Amino acid sequence: MRILIIHISNLSLRNFRNYQNLDINLPDKVTLLMGNNGQGKSNFLEAIYMLSVAKSYRGNTERDLITEGSVNGLSYSKIACDIQLQEKSTKLEIHYQCEPFDNKDGFVAQKFIKINGIPKRASDFVGNLNSVLFSVAELDLVFGTPSSRRRYLNILISQIDKIYLKNLLDFQKINSQRNSLLKLIREGNSQDNELSYWDSQSAKLATDLIIKRVEILENLSNLSNPIHKEMSNLKENMYCSYLPSTKEIYPMNPEKCFDFISSQLISNRSRDISAGTTSIGPHRDDFQIFINDLDSHRFSSRGQARTAVLALKFAEAEILKRSRNTTPILLLDDLLSELDLERREQILDMTTMFDQSIITTAEPEIISQSFKNQSNLLEINHGEISEKKT
Amino acid sequence: MRILIIHISNLSLRNFRNYQNLDINLPDKVTLLMGNNGQGKSNFLEAIYMLSVAKSYRGNTERDLITEGSVNGLSYSKIACDIQLQEKSTKLEIHYQCEPFDNKDGFVAQKFIKINGIPKRASDFVGNLNSVLFSVAELDLVFGTPSSRRRYLNILISQIDKIYLKNLLDFQKINSQRNSLLKLIREGNSQDNELSYWDSQSAKLATDLIIKRVEILENLSNLSNPIHKEMSNLKENMYCSYLPSTKEIYPMNPEKCFDFISSQLISNRSRDISAGTTSIGPHRDDFQIFINDLDSHRFSSRGQARTAVLALKFAEAEILKRSRNTTPILLLDDLLSELDLERREQILDMTTMFDQSIITTAEPEIISQSFKNQSNLLEINHGEISEKKT
Numbered sequence: 001m002r003i004l005i006i007h008i009s010n011l012s013l014r015n016f017r018n019y020q021n022l023d024i025n026l027p028d029k030v031t032l033l034m035g036n037n038g039q040g041k042s043n044f045l046e047a048i049y050m051l052s053v054a055k056s057y058r059g060n061t062e063r064d065l066i067t068e069g070s071v072n073g074l075s076y077s078k079i080a081c082d083i084q085l086q087e088k089s090t091k092l093e094i095h096y097q098c099e100p101f102d103n104k105d106g107f108v109a110q111k112f113i114k115i116n117g118i119p120k121r122a123s124d125f126v127g128n129l130n131s132v133l134f135s136v137a138e139l140d141l142v143f144g145t146p147s148s149r150r151r152y153l154n155i156l157i158s159q160i161d162k163i164y165l166k167n168l169l170d171f172q173k174i175n176s177q178r179n180s181l182l183k184l185i186r187e188g189n190s191q192d193n194e195l196s197y198w199d200s201q202s203a204k205l206a207t208d209l210i211i212k213r214v215e216i217l218e219n220l221s222n223l224s225n226p227i228h229k230e231m232s233n234l235k236e237n238m239y240c241s242y243l244p245s246t247k248e249i250y251p252m253n254p255e256k257c258f259d260f261i262s263s264q265l266i267s268n269r270s271r272d273i274s275a276g277t278t279s280i281g282p283h284r285d286d287f288q289i290f291i292n293d294l295d296s297h298r299f300s301s302r303g304q305a306r307t308a309v310l311a312l313k314f315a316e317a318e319i320l321k322r323s324r325n326t327t328p329i330l331l332l333d334d335l336l337s338e339l340d341l342e343r344r345e346q347i348l349d350m351t352t353m354f355d356q357s358i359i360t361t362a363e364p365e366i367i368s369q370s371f372k373n374q375s376n377l378l379e380i381n382h383g384e385i386s387e388k389k390t
Numbered sequence: 391m392r393i394l395i396i397h398i399s400n401l402s403l404r405n406f407r408n409y410q411n412l413d414i415n416l417p418d419k420v421t422l423l424m425g426n427n428g429q430g431k432s433n434f435l436e437a438i439y440m441l442s443v444a445k446s447y448r449g450n451t452e453r454d455l456i457t458e459g460s461v462n463g464l465s466y467s468k469i470a471c472d473i474q475l476q477e478k479s480t481k482l483e484i485h486y487q488c489e490p491f492d493n494k495d496g497f498v499a500q501k502f503i504k505i506n507g508i509p510k511r512a513s514d515f516v517g518n519l520n521s522v523l524f525s526v527a528e529l530d531l532v533f534g535t536p537s538s539r540r541r542y543l544n545i546l547i548s549q550i551d552k553i554y555l556k557n558l559l560d561f562q563k564i565n566s567q568r569n570s571l572l573k574l575i576r577e578g579n580s581q582d583n584e585l586s587y588w589d590s591q592s593a594k595l596a597t598d599l600i601i602k603r604v605e606i607l608e609n610l611s612n613l614s615n616p617i618h619k620e621m622s623n624l625k626e627n628m629y630c631s632y633l634p635s636t637k638e639i640y641p642m643n644p645e646k647c648f649d650f651i652s653s654q655l656i657s658n659r660s661r662d663i664s665a666g667t668t669s670i671g672p673h674r675d676d677f678q679i680f681i682n683d684l685d686s687h688r689f690s691s692r693g694q695a696r697t698a699v700l701a702l703k704f705a706e707a708e709i710l711k712r713s714r715n716t717t718p719i720l721l722l723d724d725l726l727s728e729l730d731l732e733r734r735e736q737i738l739d740m741t742t743m744f745d746q747s748i749i750t751t752a753e754p755e756i757i758s759q760s761f762k763n764q765s766n767l768l769e770i771n772h773g774e775i776s777e778k779k780t
Contacts, residue, residue: 036730037693038626064688136692136728236428291428298454302526302724303427303752334692337727338526340426340752362693362730363756 006085006326007356008048008129014078017043017065018383027376028356034364034388035380041360044380045133045331047079048358051092052131052329054113054122066096066109077109083129085326091116092128130328132317134310134335141312142296142305146243146286153213153287156316160323164212171205175278178202183276195269202281203261209282210250211257214242216319217287223315224308231307231346238291238308245284303338310335314350330357336366396475396716397746398438398519404468407433407455408773417766418746424754424778425770431750434770435523435721437469438748441482442521442719444503444512456486456499467499473519475716481506482518520718522707524700524725531702532686532695536633536676543603543677546706550713554602561595565668568592573666585659592671593651599672600640601647604632607677610705618701621736628681628698635674693728700725704740720747726756 007028013019018040035041046065066077077096082089093114101108113125140148158165178198184190221240228238244250246264251257264280265272272278289296289308296308321327330351336344336359348371351357361367377388397418403409408430425431436455456467470483483504491498503515530538548555568588574580611630618628634640636654641647654670655662662668679686679698686698711717720741726734726749738761741747749765751757767778 037697037728037733038691042691301428301432307427334728338427338724338752341755343427362728363753365731366753366755 002325003321004086004326005355006083006129006329008051008081008329009084009089010082011044011047012078012080013047014076015066016047016077016079019043019047020383022383022385024378024385026356026358030351030371030375031356031358031378032364032367032372032375033358033360033378033380033385035360035362037362039380040383041362041380042135042333043383044385045135045333045358045360048081048129048329048331049131049133050079050094051081052126052129054094054125066098066107081129090128092125093117127324130320130324130326131331132313132320132328133331133333134313135333136335138309138313139302139305141309142289142300146284149287150283150285153216156319157212157216159320161212164209167205167208171202171209171282174198174201174205175281175283179277182273182278185273186276192269192273195265199262199265202278203258203265206261206281207254207258210242210244210261210285211252211254213282213285214250214252217242219319220312220315223318224311227314227350228308228311231311231343231350232304233342233346236291236304236307237293238289238311240312241288241290243286243288245280245286303340303343306335306338307343310347317354327355330354332357332359334360334362336361337363392715393711394476394716395745396473396519396719398441398471398719399474399479400472401434401437402468402470403437404466405456406437406467406469409433409437410773412773412775414768414775416746416748420741420761420765421746421748421768422754422757422762422765423748423750423768423770423775425750425752427752429770430773431752431770432525432723433773434775435525435723435748435750438471438519438719438721439521439523440469440484441471442516442519444484444515456488456497471519480518482515483507517714520710520714520716521721522703522710522718523721523723524703525723526725528699528703529692529695531699532679532690536674539677540673540675543606546709547602547606549710551602554599557595557598561592561599561672564588564591564595565671565673569667572663572668575663576666582659582663585655589652589655592668593648593655596651596671597644597648600632600634600651600675601642601644603672603675604640604642606709607632609709610702613705613708614698614701617704617740618698621697621701621733621740622694623732623736626681626694626697627683628679628701630702631678631680633676633678635670635676693730693733696725696728697733700737707744717745720744722747722749724750724752726751727753 005028008026010025011022012024013022015021033041033044043065076098078093080091080093082091091114093112095112095114096109097112098107098109100106113120113122115125115128141152154164154168158168178195181190181194181198185192185195217240221238224240225238228236242250246260248260251260261281265278268279278284289312291300291304291308294300296305300308317328317330332351336347339347344366345368348367351359352374364372378385379388395418398416400415401412402414403412405411423431423434433455466488467486468483470481473480473482481504485502485504486499487502488497488499490496503510503512505515505518531542544554544558548558568585571580571584571588575582575585607630614630615628618626632640636650638650641650651671655668658669668674679702681690681694681698684690686695690698707718707720722737722741726737729737734756735758738757741749742764754762768775769778
């Protein structure tokens with residue numbers, strides 16, 4: 001398999017968060033974006049990430065990313081880039097058209113997506129540019145709730161397996177229908193035996209989801225362990241382990257897994273009826289990250305968690321690369337903070353293996369001069385970016 | 391009012407997290423604890439914080455803080471310190487006695503608390519040593535849920551006002567009784583008019599809680615604004631604003647506030663009955679932190695959020711100082727990460743105003759030599775602490 005080389009050659013922003021009008025060329029390899037707090041470093045990475053997935057990763061509402069000026073005056077916002085895949089150039093654009101509206105913000109925004117000037121749907125847009133983003137929010141993988149870890153697996157697998165996404169949506173539908181039936185039975189308006197059909201539907205999809213998840217988690221675990229070892233200078237051993245809601249491990253043979261889930265659904269039936277929800281299945285599963293055999297959720301420090309999540313992100317990049325034939329763009333949002341010198345050096349070393357990576361920091365003094373010498377250095381001040389000489 | 395000078399002169403740990411046996415003298419003024427990730431920096435501050443509040447601030451279970459060795463061999467853990475209040479010395483101790491038990495961890499731990507060797511209850515223990523802790527988890531004040539902000543106000547006010555704590559517990563009880571009644575009415579087993587009694591009880595306590603909260607938040611806002619201005623080098627303006635669940639501001643006159651809440655309870659009655667819960671009141675209120683007139687929850691960067699929370703912590707220290715006659719010990723857990731140079735310098739400057747502060751970092755190179763020269767420098771390696779020469 002031949003890995004194709006891809007990079008963003010130009011990024012253009014208009015009325016996006018604190019950027020009024022940015023048009024900047026980006027080389028391949030490493031770009032370091034340095035600047036004080038609150039100048040727009042994360043917004044820069046967010047824009048690139050949006051061009052990968054056609055939506056923002058942060059905030060509840062996309063309205064927040066449109067600057068006020070655009071509403072009162074210019075009436076639109078834009079995020080666009082040119083990507084170079086080998087010799088071929090492609091233009092990706094996301095436009096927001098704003099109109100005054102009688103709500104709290106005073107406007108509504110409509111989103112338009114284009115590839116090379118031609119309008120597209122979000123689902124056609126996704127996949128042109130792959131990127132892996134590490135921001136501090138990702139520490140939720142260690143310290144957050146089981147649902148954030150499930151979400152992580154679901155998004156990663158959906159990116160490389162469209163059938164998984166379909167099964168996931170079907171499972172959610174069937175599970176909510178089963179739950180409605182459980183409530184009806186509780187209230188005496190339905191019979192226990194009506195559950196059999198839903199149990200078998202649910203167990204079938206659950207089997208597909210769980211087998212896929214365990215498989216990818218094993219992949220992540222195997223790929224991240226050596227990366228993590230290197231980042232912690234061979235000191236720490238990391239692995240991931242799937243944590244079933246059944247408290248017993250799932251059999252990895254599909255038929256046996258199906259039988260196991262089916263029997264669990266039956267043995268938990270009376271509890272599920274009184275609760276009105278299904279207590280076991282992939283929607284209640286979790287996974288654990290172990291560092292030196294200790295559950296990181298309970299025992300790891302912030303710096304250890306950062307290193308573990310970063311190793312997972314690098315492993316994720318490797319999985320995406322294998323399935324998509326291109327190395328994703330690496331986006332590291334202030335990831336060097338909270339890390340000791342050894343870990344920082346190891347991580348900076350690894351970034352050079354990517355075709356393109358963009359690293360932000362408010363602490364430029366923690367990056368070695370030799371690394372700076374090899375990088376494209378940018379400085380940011382109130383949404384204005386300028387080149388910086390070493 | 392004369393402010394008394396207090397500091398911890400000695401800290402002693404036995405089988406506490408990654409510390410097997412630590413016994414260290416601490417001077418007043420600033421101590422810098424430097425070390426790589428995962429060596430025990432946060433655990434050190436956690437121990438001191440535990441001696442202030444008689445329980446841990448992190449983890450769901452206190453079992454996690456006992457090292458395994460203590461269970462198999464030594465069978466107990468200890469956290470102790472000597473504090474110097476002017477000329478007077480006091481010994482604070484927390485002991486955990488472990489016994490083998492048939493659970494997941496294989497043991498149970500019982501907690502004993504002593505002052506100068508005499509067994510005490512937790513409520514008598516709290517208040518001997520005051521400390522203000524800033525760890526990254528505190529960023530939940532900006533990025534977290536309304537419940538984390540309510541919890542922050544509740545804890546702060548409870549520390550300085552015992553009546554508030556009593557009112558809060560009473561309100562929670564009454565609110566849950568009102569909710570049960572709402573459900574009974576929904577199911578046709580009670581009448582609307584039975585709510586009147588609970589409405590008036592609920593409104594009375596709600597009034598007390600809300601007036602106190604608005605008052606302390608105004609205090610916090612007024613005290614934190616100039617601190618924040620200084621930390622951001624006069625560039626940013628910060629203030630806090632109480633956000634009532636009623637969407638309308640509460641009148642600050644107690645009688646008018648009571649009338650307002652009572653009328654709101656009535657006008658929301660039918661909605662509350664169908665939901666089975668009370669939709670307005672202090673248990674649903676929130677507060678907002680504004681930076682340059684933008685809601686920080688939606689618009690601030692990580693660095694800005696750190697600065698805002700830090701300003702609140704300094705304001706909190708000032709409030710505690712005024713109410714308790716002693717300056718609290720300042721505990722800053724890796725707080726300088728993610729911050730730009732200007733902000734770091736300003737914050738380090740402010741720490742010198744405390745009688746004692748303990749600052750941890752994995753990035754010693756971001757701290758200026760002149761600050762290091764004025765500080766007690768400690769180095770940590772696998773739970774072993776040694777003095778470091780500048």
